[in-house]
Amino acid sequence: MRDDDADDTTHDTHDTRAVRSDLAGPSGGPTRGRARPRGRRGPGQRHRDRTGVLHARGAGLRGGVPRLAQQAVHRRDGQRPHRPRRHRGRCRGHRAHGAGGGAPPDSPGTLVTLPLAECTAAGQTLDVELSFSVELGEGTDERIGYSAREEVAWLGTAYPLLAWDGAGWALDDAVPVPGETTTSTAFELASLVVRAPSRFEVTGVGAPAPAVQRADGTTEHRFSAPVVRDVTVTVGELDLVRESADGLTVVVAVPAGGSRAPATEWAQEVLDAAADLSDHFGPVPYDELWVSVLPGVTDGVEYSGAIQFGDVDPRGERWLLVHEVAHQWFYGLVGNNQARDPWMDEAFANYAEHLVSGDDDPTEDAVGVPGAVGRPMEFFADRRQPGRTYVDTVYLDGGRALVQARRAVDPDAFDEAVRRYLAENAHAVASPDDLVDALAGLPVAVQVLRDRGALPPEGR
Template sequence: MSGRRTRVAVVATVTGCLLAACTGTVDGTGATAHRPAANPTSAATPGPRSSPTVPGSSRSSGRSDASVCPARYAAPDPDRPRIALAFTIAPGHATVRGVEQVGFRPDRPVTELVFRLTANTRPSVEQGNGIRVTSATATPAGGRYRFSAANAAPSTQGGLLRIPLGRTVAAGQIATARIAFTLTLGENSFDRFGRAGRFAYFGSAQPLLAWERGYGWHTEDLIDFTAESATSEAADTDLRVTAPAADVVIASGNPADPARAGSSRTWTSHLAAARDVSVAAGPFVVSDTRVGATALRLGAPSAQVRDALVPEFRRAIRELARRFGPFPFPSLAVARLPARGGGIEYPGSILMLDGSRLVAVHETAHQWFYAMVGDSQSRHPWLDEAFANYAEELVDDVPAHSADLDAPGAVDSSTQSYGSDERGYYFTTYDKGSAALEQARRAAGPTKWDAALRCYVARNAWRIVNPADFRAAIAHLPAGIAVLRKAGALR
């Protein structure tokens, strides 16, 4: 769940969402550019935007049949996890100390808690990154925590952290955990972790609670190339980042500028439903604007770079909201870093390692497809990446990817199934997947298809979906289903 527009040389293009009509309420006001430190009005409003009406939908009066389109985004699960994250960035940015506290109410009995250690993926470690857990406890208390290798780099503790519970915790009961860890950031890393010059950045840095309601623990192996392979629920999340006083922090939840306190400053934010978070710190030059109801904060190494990107993200928010519904979060925080790569999306935030229009639209589209409508990035990665690529084609009116739907490889393939075939993963998941969606739209009829996708987004907000959920949304469009079956997206 985070998505990443990695290796632009490998991926033909990068995109970002779908549909064709949603809000008419999104328009922009003039930008006010400044160095943050004097913007007390930028404090984030907590919570996802779960209540706005989705244009073109009808009120259901409590009916739940699939033929009725919800008038509003579904609300987050009241039993979602509660997570508090605290990161302390060391001077020089080479290491980050973290503490994570979790309150978890499972929907089936559990005897342990399982967390995914994304930073220990082989390509991440090869670039100097990694995570090391220094303590982990749970309530009800069980034995000592342990690790599973899960295809992590051999020099690490492993890819999965397992904390045993002292007894079986029944469905609906609460288990808690407290984990302390240290994150190492590699220099000039092409990854979601790293440091470049005077800047540091990290996402998926904390141990990720690997639970899916209705499924259980996701214990899939880490993968052999740079991409996503995690599954995590939208959690009520508090974020606290302590950084050197000279740094500006750009992070999920758009934390407000704090007062300087000695040699450090502490930035805080709250997200009512977030699957993950990202953090960037350094001498950012920041612009704060609004696009309708959405606060947009964009930080970059220079005013020139910042000012070139602000219009692109304003446009992306406006165009995607018009197609899919209101922007899912009260704010979007974008960090443009002095590194080369693509972009990596997180709920309410984006790490940009590239300044192109394609990446801007693609990553913004992931706020709908991944951040709000979640998926298992290990088992069904096309449910966010193909949709994000396809959205880019709609917004930018570029020709659809010419991937042959008869080309080898089923679109609905797991990340593990590719082994080390990075090129095959990106071609099949991104290019063939988005081509299948575009051809299905033409076969079904754009108006009907777009309406069905808007309903799919609204009905599945803050959930983890699977291909059956998408198929149900287009059940009345057999011509579109036939195209997706041909591509191996629907089995």
């Protein structure tokens, strides 16, 4: 996500809508020839835990959290924890419940905890079914919303995500800072089903199956993908355009009532940005990239294999396109705990802007909090301007720190180390230590990132 105009405001949500989805896995492997992470289990392996508890995260929203009721989700995910924790004492069976997770006391909370009926052995497969509904707010500048005037609704990360970060459960509190706080394992999207009035178009993620018209006046749209980290759906009066180049297909949806640029222009600009980024980071990790241009959004929000954009001029705001497409590598392909280590996707996306624009000589002066690039989102919550300070420190200072680290060594060697980081951590949730491992042969670059506070001091 890129929000240079963060104003730290909140938005109320109302008016319930229902969209049904059925997700199951696993068996997917790395997409488009990306290497499976070394020493980690890919999405085809089973999740291992011995705590007797499952945790799932709701979307980190500025204006509300999903209310759990009605929508069914079926998932089986997999990543091996570095060190499974032993459960001390007996496992107790309880109903699923929502925990506050930093949310207001009168809200359902951002954390859903599902204590298991009994302790589970390492390698045991668990099927978990959660039912919930999501409230869409009209005109919200968020990943979940709708426009009555344009007859368009959109919802992304709109269901609980298995919040396993590779070493333990991601239990970070939600904080009042504009931005994503998502942690999710990668999973096979066996089936995403969206039923909508037949006059509406529908976008999703992955590969679409032929739509099926139903007798009740609705059409069933089905999507699947070998591996994703979350999903997003847009439904409504939309104009769709599909363009392909270099093995990548871009599907763009714009409001049928009009947008600043036609869908064809959006598609070409996204393909151009993807080509420029591929020169540095390798092939786009997904065969299809779904782009929704939304009337209620001002900037951009990233997903694995999809992006939400505001109704902007894609040529005049090319930096925004580059930033969001870069998230297909940094967040989509290699995940991170966005609450604990937000710089690991946002700073890299800002760094990508510098590479593509040719601006490899940014100022060394910090515009945010000096030495705080690697701080968690909760660090910024108590600042006088949380959103602005967060963007200046994590995005701008973080991107500049990576540019400076690259300039301090052989740029080609740094580029190769970044590609190695992407390959070795593909479809995993990476930590700063994983980046240190990839940069092991470039100690000067590592020290630059330590000096900027992106990486922890040596020995910690």
